Amino acid sequence: MLKIILPDEYNFCFGVERALELAREHMNNGDSFDTLGEIIHNPHVVKEFEEKGIKVINSPEESTKRKILIRSHGVPPETIEKIKSLGKEIIDATCPFVKHAHDSARKLVEEGYFLLIIGKKYHPEVIGIQGHAHGKGCVVINGEEVEQLNLRGKKVGIVSQTTMLLWNVQDVITAVLKQNPKEVRYINTRCSTTERRQNATRELAKKVDVMIIVGGKHSSNTNRLYEIAKEHAPAAYLIESYEELKPEWFEKARIVGITGGASTPPQDVLKVKEIIEKI
Amino acid sequence: MLKIILPDEYNFCFGVERALELAREHMNNGDSFDTLGEIIHNPHVVKEFEEKGIKVINSPEESTKRKILIRSHGVPPETIEKIKSLGKEIIDATCPFVKHAHDSARKLVEEGYFLLIIGKKYHPEVIGIQGHAHGKGCVVINGEEVEQLNLRGKKVGIVSQTTMLLWNVQDVITAVLKQNPKEVRYINTRCSTTERRQNATRELAKKVDVMIIVGGKHSSNTNRLYEIAKEHAPAAYLIESYEELKPEWFEKARIVGITGGASTPPQDVLKVKEIIEKI
Numbered sequence: 001m002l003k004i005i006l007p008d009e010y011n012f013c014f015g016v017e018r019a020l021e022l023a024r025e026h027m028n029n030g031d032s033f034d035t036l037g038e039i040i041h042n043p044h045v046v047k048e049f050e051e052k053g054i055k056v057i058n059s060p061e062e063s064t065k066r067k068i069l070i071r072s073h074g075v076p077p078e079t080i081e082k083i084k085s086l087g088k089e090i091i092d093a094t095c096p097f098v099k100h101a102h103d104s105a106r107k108l109v110e111e112g113y114f115l116l117i118i119g120k121k122y123h124p125e126v127i128g129i130q131g132h133a134h135g136k137g138c139v140v141i142n143g144e145e146v147e148q149l150n151l152r153g154k155k156v157g158i159v160s161q162t163t164m165l166l167w168n169v170q171d172v173i174t175a176v177l178k179q180n181p182k183e184v185r186y187i188n189t190r191c192s193t194t195e196r197r198q199n200a201t202r203e204l205a206k207k208v209d210v211m212i213i214v215g216g217k218h219s220s221n222t223n224r225l226y227e228i229a230k231e232h233a234p235a236a237y238l239i240e241s242y243e244e245l246k247p248e249w250f251e252k253a254r255i256v257g258i259t260g261g262a263s264t265p266p267q268d269v270l271k272v273k274e275i276i277e278k279i
Numbered sequence: 280m281l282k283i284i285l286p287d288e289y290n291f292c293f294g295v296e297r298a299l300e301l302a303r304e305h306m307n308n309g310d311s312f313d314t315l316g317e318i319i320h321n322p323h324v325v326k327e328f329e330e331k332g333i334k335v336i337n338s339p340e341e342s343t344k345r346k347i348l349i350r351s352h353g354v355p356p357e358t359i360e361k362i363k364s365l366g367k368e369i370i371d372a373t374c375p376f377v378k379h380a381h382d383s384a385r386k387l388v389e390e391g392y393f394l395l396i397i398g399k400k401y402h403p404e405v406i407g408i409q410g411h412a413h414g415k416g417c418v419v420i421n422g423e424e425v426e427q428l429n430l431r432g433k434k435v436g437i438v439s440q441t442t443m444l445l446w447n448v449q450d451v452i453t454a455v456l457k458q459n460p461k462e463v464r465y466i467n468t469r470c471s472t473t474e475r476r477q478n479a480t481r482e483l484a485k486k487v488d489v490m491i492i493v494g495g496k497h498s499s500n501t502n503r504l505y506e507i508a509k510e511h512a513p514a515a516y517l518i519e520s521y522e523e524l525k526p527e528w529f530e531k532a533r534i535v536g537i538t539g540g541a542s543t544p545p546q547d548v549l550k551v552k553e554i555i556e557k558i
Contacts, residue, residue, distance in 0.1 A: 166456060166457065169456055170453045170456050170457075173452055173453075173456065173463075174449045174452075174453060177445060177448055177449050177452065177465075178445065178449075180467065180469075180471070180474065181467060182466075182467055183464070183465065183466050183467060184452075184463075184464070184465045184467070185462070185463070185464040185465070186456075186462065186463045186464070187461075187462050188459065188460060188461055188462060188463075190459075192459075195459065
């Protein structure tokens with residue numbers, strides 16, 4: 001008998017939940033708007049909105065609607081200015097954790113710190129953080145990348161993309177210290193929901209034979225969960241939908257763990273559970 | 280043939296050199312003073328001063344002189360007040376690097392940070408730092424000690440005793456990050472002379488068969504050098520004087536490295552070299 005375990009929490013994260021609620025509220029009010037980028041990294045949800053006429057646009061100019069929704073990832077201030085200059089209104093669904101990263105990064109730059117942003121280069125959230133930090137900020141993902149910089153004698157300010165692992169932060173700061181900076185000031189901008197989800201995934205992965213992560217393959221937070229699962233479970237797979245499940249993954253398994261990313265609808269996780277039960 | 284290598288730098292450190300110069304200057308001016316604690320952790324130098332009537336006192340009240348010299352380690356503000364209240368003058372030989380630690384610790388406390396001082400509990404320098412930080416500051420030497428604290432959600436400010444190893448700082452900060460603090464602000468108060476000396480000792484230790492560290496056994500910085508030597512050389516010994524040298528240490532050695540602590544007179548190091556050459 002295959003035993004399947006789900007963590008206590010596999011809902012949308014707070015920021016995504018809030019963005020979706022805001023979008024649905026405006027939709028129900030009959031508002032005319034597009035979303036700047038996919039509202040969440042989930043093809044099913046994106047499709048649901050598209051069917052109701054809400055398009056995913058890549059730049060403010062593409063929109064023919066009266067309003068533009070900024071998703072939970074946030075945008076640089078120039079994008080906000082651009083939308084305003086086009087005479088359009090903004091529905092701001094930027095996650096408050098991301099806003100904290102914006103404010104912290106800007107504050108560090110304004111106080112004279114050399115800014116490091118721990119995150120993925122070109123990730124929309126990172127681009128937003130950099131924008132709010134007056135375009136400053138060097139993006140690094142680990143200590144190795146810090147070695148390319150010269151931080152000796154500098155006041156180094158650090159924030160991270162909200163979904164970064166504790167490990168990334170520790171590795172970057174350890175490398176920064178090696179360079180003998182004058183000061184290191186790290187403002188914690190990791191999101192607590194993400195951290196709880198990462199911890200729950202780690203604990204679950206340790207108990208199971210196979211770990212299934214359900215979520216968008218382009219989603220940063222989902223990929224972090226997949227990394228954790230690979231490290232702690234004998235086998236781990238990242239899928240976007242139950243259709244990708246392969247019976248051979250479960251041949252020798254007695255216990256299977258399933259969880260979803262911050263933007264994975266809980267019903268997708270439950271659907272995967274249902275299908276595995278039938279295998 | 281035994282080969283003996285000395286590092287480029289084995290002089291007194293800047294702060295000790297400065298304290299000794301200040302003391303000698305006042306001595307040559309015929310000033311009457313005592314030193315609060317040993318001016319440097321070196322029995323030979325202490326004896327030299329004692330022979331000229333300059334006594335080592337343990338508290339300001341013990342002095343019968345007109346002036347009291349504060350050595351490079353520094354003292355808490357209460358000690359300065361005490362000396363003044365006794366109507367005595369101060370010869371302040373506090374190392375500027377230690378003063379930077381005082382100022383940084385005070386600033387962090389005044390800006391609302393929960394202060395950690397990386398250092399040895401009850402070390403005179405640490406007592407001085409704590410005093411200048413309004414009596415605040417939790418003293419920790421490594422990450423394990425950080426685990427005893429609850430730093431979750433706190434703004435954590437960190438300074439270190441000037442002679443701490445980079446490793447101590449990295450280990451403490453890694454452990455602090457694990458607790459999910461709101462912010463971590465580390466002001467680098469490690470002394471650059473100490474760091475250079477530590478790096479030079481590490482490089483030298485890697486090249487030799489036996490490493491000899493010459494310095495006071497109670498000296499914090501000398502003990503750090505000894506730790507580094509033990510880690511990187513096949514054998515390492517800490518001695519206060521050439522009289523402690525044992526011929527059997529060098530029986531199988533082809534290359535010997537010698538260095539001294541921040542308060543080791545260079546002639547002591549050269550004397551050790553001379554004796555080893557004769558072995």
